[in-house]
Each structure stands twice: as structure tokens, then as C-alpha cells.
Amino acid sequence: MEVTGKEIKFAADRMLGKLAKWLRIMGQDVIYGQHLSGYGLIRAARLENRLILTRDRKLKSKQPPDFLFIESDHYREQLRQVIQACGLNPLDKPFSRCLECNLVLQPQSKAAVEKAVPAYVYSTQENFFSCPKCRRVYWPATHHQRMIEELKAVESA
Numbered sequence: 001m002e003v004t005g006k007e008i009k010f011a012a013d014r015m016l017g018k019l020a021k022w023l024r025i026m027g028q029d030v031i032y033g034q035h036l037s038g039y040g041l042i043r044a045a046r047l048e049n050r051l052i053l054t055r056d057r058k059l060k061s062k063q064p065p066d067f068l069f070i071e072s073d074h075y076r077e078q079l080r081q082v083i084q085a086c087g088l089n090p091l092d093k094p095f096s097r098c099l100e101c102n103l104v105l106q107p108q109s110k111a112a113v114e115k116a117v118p119a120y121v122y123s124t125q126e127n128f129f130s131c132p133k134c135r136r137v138y139w140p141a142t143h144h145q146r147m148i149e150e151l152k153a154v155e156s157a
């Protein structure tokens, strides 16, 4: 498997929801959903040239494109495996992608989000981003720091 950190796109099987979420927190492009298992997963991966992440030992017999068999049941171990296998930098572009839709977030002016965020957030934050699909508004929040600590821990362990 020849892969380079920046260009990898992932397709996570439906058993790997938490791993998919953490990869998105890292800003990685990963599709995930209930339809993504077995041949559905293989089809989706082929279509967009994605690396399959799977816990399904039987997948190999279905002649998938490139895939990474995820060894552990625990998302921290899973995340560590993907980071190491693919040479990812967990802190390269965190919080740059919608956690629901997987799309890259777009910067928004403060004025544009006034009605979309709580008043307290509006009065205390300066930098806002939104998802071009679901319109969800994101801003740097305290929980980001905890997530970054977690990513650092995964990387250094």
C-alpha cells in the first residue's frame, strides 16, 4: 500500500463510527454510514478512490481495493493504527471539516452567523466557520482543547 499523508481519503465501515468521527476531528476526509459494509463499502471506496478501514475479516475475500484491517476494538488504538500506517499528522488541520457531513468548513464573517449561534458565543468568539451542506456553524470552543490533548496523547503513546 503506497499512501501519503495529505492525499488519503478514507471509507470507514459501519463498525468504526467513533474512529471515523475522530478522523474527521483531525480534518481527514472519511465517509461513514450504515450502508458502508461489505460490497457497499467496496463500491463506495472504488468510486472515490478511498482507502477502506475495516474490522471485517471476510472483506478480503471480496477483493476490495486498498484496505487497512483495523486490529483493535478500541477507538484510541484504532486511531493510533491509522495515524501510524498512513503517516498522518493528527494536529495538521484539526476542526477543519464538518463532523456530520465530512465537508470542509468555510470561514464565515461574524455578522453572517449572528442569528445562528447563542448570544454568549457571538459576544465572546471572533472566528466562525460553517458547513456548506448542513449550515451548522462551528467555532473554537473549550472542548477543542481537550480533543487536541487527546490527539497529542494518541500521537505520542
Ligand SMILES: [Zn+2]
Pocket: 098, 099, 100, 101, 102, 103, 131, 132, 133, 134, 135, 136
Ligand atoms: Zn455539515
